[in-house]
Amino acid sequence: MSAAPALSASPPAAGSGRLARRIGGRVAGLLVVALAWEGLVLLLGIRPFYLPRLSAVLAAILATPGAYAAGFLRTFAETLVGFVTGGAFGVAVAVAFLRLRSLREMVFPLFVVSQTIPVIAFGALVVLWFGNTLIAKAVIAFYLTFFPVTVNALIGLESVDPRQIALMRSFGASPRQILLRLQLPSALPQTFVALRLAASLSLVGAIVGEWFGDTTGLGVLLLQAMYTENVVAIWAALLVSALLGTGFYAAVAFLERRLVFWGAEQ
Amino acid sequence: MLRHQDDAPAPAPEPAAPLIELRGIDKTFGTVKALSGLSARVGRGEFVTVVGPSGCGKSTLFNIVAGLEEPDPGGALRFEGRSCHAADLLGRVSFMPQRDLLLPWRNVIDNAILALEIEGRPRKEARAEAMRMLPEFGLAGFEAQYPHQLSGGMRQRVALMRTFLFERDLMLLDEPFGALDALTRALMQRWLLDVWQRHRRTILFITHDVDEAIFLGDRVLVMTARPGALKLEQRIDLPRPRRPDLVTAPEFIRLKRTLLEAIEEESLKSFQVAQENAR
Ligand SMILES: Nc1ncnc2c1ncn2[C@@H]1O[C@H](COP(=O)(O)OP(=O)(O)OP(=O)(O)O)[C@@H](O)[C@H]1O
Ligand SMILES: [Mg+2]
Numbered sequence: 001m002s003a004a005p006a007l008s009a010s011p012p013a014a015g016s017g018r019l020a021r022r023i024g025g026r027v028a029g030l031l032v033v034a035l036a037w038e039g040l041v042l043l044l045g046i047r048p049f050y051l052p053r054l055s056a057v058l059a060a061i062l063a064t065p066g067a068y069a070a071g072f073l074r075t076f077a078e079t080l081v082g083f084v085t086g087g088a089f090g091v092a093v094a095v096a097f098l099r100l101r102s103l104r105e106m107v108f109p110l111f112v113v114s115q116t117i118p119v120i121a122f123g124a125l126v127v128l129w130f131g132n133t134l135i136a137k138a139v140i141a142f143y144l145t146f147f148p149v150t151v152n153a154l155i156g157l158e159s160v161d162p163r164q165i166a167l168m169r170s171f172g173a174s175p176r177q178i179l180l181r182l183q184l185p186s187a188l189p190q191t192f193v194a195l196r197l198a199a200s201l202s203l204v205g206a207i208v209g210e211w212f213g214d215t216t217g218l219g220v221l222l223l224q225a226m227y228t229e230n231v232v233a234i235w236a237a238l239l240v241s242a243l244l245g246t247g248f249y250a251a252v253a254f255l256e257r258r259l260v261f262w263g264a265e266q
Numbered sequence: 267m268l269r270h271q272d273d274a275p276a277p278a279p280e281p282a283a284p285l286i287e288l289r290g291i292d293k294t295f296g297t298v299k300a301l302s303g304l305s306a307r308v309g310r311g312e313f314v315t316v317v318g319p320s321g322c323g324k325s326t327l328f329n330i331v332a333g334l335e336e337p338d339p340g341g342a343l344r345f346e347g348r349s350c351h352a353a354d355l356l357g358r359v360s361f362m363p364q365r366d367l368l369l370p371w372r373n374v375i376d377n378a379i380l381a382l383e384i385e386g387r388p389r390k391e392a393r394a395e396a397m398r399m400l401p402e403f404g405l406a407g408f409e410a411q412y413p414h415q416l417s418g419g420m421r422q423r424v425a426l427m428r429t430f431l432f433e434r435d436l437m438l439l440d441e442p443f444g445a446l447d448a449l450t451r452a453l454m455q456r457w458l459l460d461v462w463q464r465h466r467r468t469i470l471f472i473t474h475d476v477d478e479a480i481f482l483g484d485r486v487l488v489m490t491a492r493p494g495a496l497k498l499e500q501r502i503d504l505p506r507p508r509r510p511d512l513v514t515a516p517e518f519i520r521l522k523r524t525l526l527e528a529i530e531e532e533s534l535k536s537f538q539v540a541q542e543n544a545r
Pocket of ligand 1 (some may be wrong): 299326327
């Protein structure tokens with residue numbers, strides 16, 4: 001029994017140590033890649049048209065940091081809005097499907113069909129509907145997010161141990177209490193699998209949306225660089241997109257680790 | 267002292283007004299008849315243990331009394347002297363299922379207060395009540411631990427605490443110590459008797475262990491092979507508080523022999539049925 005405080009105290013300490021080591025490892029890895037990029041381009045004499053040096057790409061970003069920062073923020077906002085609304089909608093639909101079998105049988109096939117429409121075709125339509133706005137891009141990100149979340153959340157909700165539900169019922173729990181205290185938390189691990197996937201997908205949606213016309217955003221920077229055949233600018237836009245994509249994914253993964261701390265028990 | 271179900275239709279001298287009473291209960295799942303004509307009564311404050319061959323319908327009996335399953339029409343169910351449907355018992359009986367079913371995202375305290383929360387008690391108040399109960403359940407200092415950090419015995423005690431905190435007159439415990447090693451099990455049995463004597467609840471307790479059934483119970487109900495009915499009802503007049511060395515007392519051995527005989531007969535029956543089905 002005296003082991004209890006020690007037990008509870010040791011994991012966070014070990015956790016922070018592990019975290020520091022992991023971050024150190026990541027930074028070291030990035031440095032190695034950066035050095036290899038710079039060194040190999042110089043060593044092998046690769047023409048800048050195929051692969052500019054990293055230093056040149058970074059210099060291009062630092063030359064007009066405002067444009068890249070604005071693009072980053074704009075695309076991030078579109079991605080975030082689409083991701084959050086898509087995730088919430090996905091979970092809400094999963095709950096509705098769980099409760100109403102007939103609704104599920106009616107609507108689910110429509111969802112599947114909607115997802116087979118290429119996102120480019122859908123993007124053209126959305127921009128027509130919503131104009132050249134942040135909402136239009138967020139809608140595309142939403143469209144790519146909600147479906148995987150619906151599917152996975154539903155799988156999670158349905159895999160709740162029926163004995164667990166029986167126990168809650170024996171306590172006199174209402175369906176709402178069972179949903180909030182048992183089913184939704186149980187579905188969290190499975191839902192996060194989809195949310196991690198959706199983190200990347202929603203960024204794709206936002207960038208594709210920007211290709212249909214906008215004045216700021218990473219997709220715009222990418223398109224402009226392509227038209228002017230400015231290779232360094234393409235790489236610069238790519239690098240900033242990678243930063244956004246990785247950062248966003250890492251944030252979702254972090255949230256997952258915090259919320260689904262109990263791991264693969266059961 | 268020893269009474270078969272068939273030859274005891276006369277008003278049996280029950281200790282107190284029965285808290286719950288089942289008469290002629292049947293339960294069918296599709297083509298499987300789980301219970302057939304089961305009758306039993308449990309008096310207020312009694313500790314009744316239930317034994318029977320595996321698959322004879324013990325958990326089904328509990329599910330009915332917990333309100334989770336409705337018996338087939340025809341039987342009679344009475345709770346606190348009033349006839350009722352099984353569903354009326356939802357929220358009125360504290361039920362501990364065969365597995366601990368702790369929620370992995372809740373720590374010990376929050377698992378223990380689950381039922382109280384559902385009742386609508388403020389979380390803070392429920393936690394305070396549970397904190398006071400921790401030492402009694404051997405869990406002092408463990409309130410912030412999560413289920414995956416606990417041993418099997420401790421998890422079981424958390425589940426028991428959750429059941430005790432949900433204060434209802436009738437408690438249903440389905441093999442609460444089934445997964446424990448012999449030593450822990452013996453400790454838990456004595457501990458349960460101790461707690462029961464202080465809280466004075468009515469307990470219906472399923473077990474596979476005849477020693478456990480005798481050691482704990484005021485009465486032991488032996489069920490027949492499936493479809494389950496009452497095979498034998500054995501009063502245990504051993505004095506309380508019961509000490510660990512009771513299991514070697516001649517009176518204990520005599521009771522054990524009677525019960526084992528009845529159980530073995532039924533186990534053999536279900537075994538033979540299984541063999542015939544296999545042929
Ligand atoms: N929901 C259900 N649907 C179909 N059959 C069921 C259901 N619940 C129980 N049964 C069947 O009823 C019979 C009795 O099951 P029950 O779980 O009550 O037995 P038990 O006495 O508790 O067994 P054990 O000692 O192994 O726990 C079994 O044959 C089982 O297959
Ligand atoms: Mg059982």
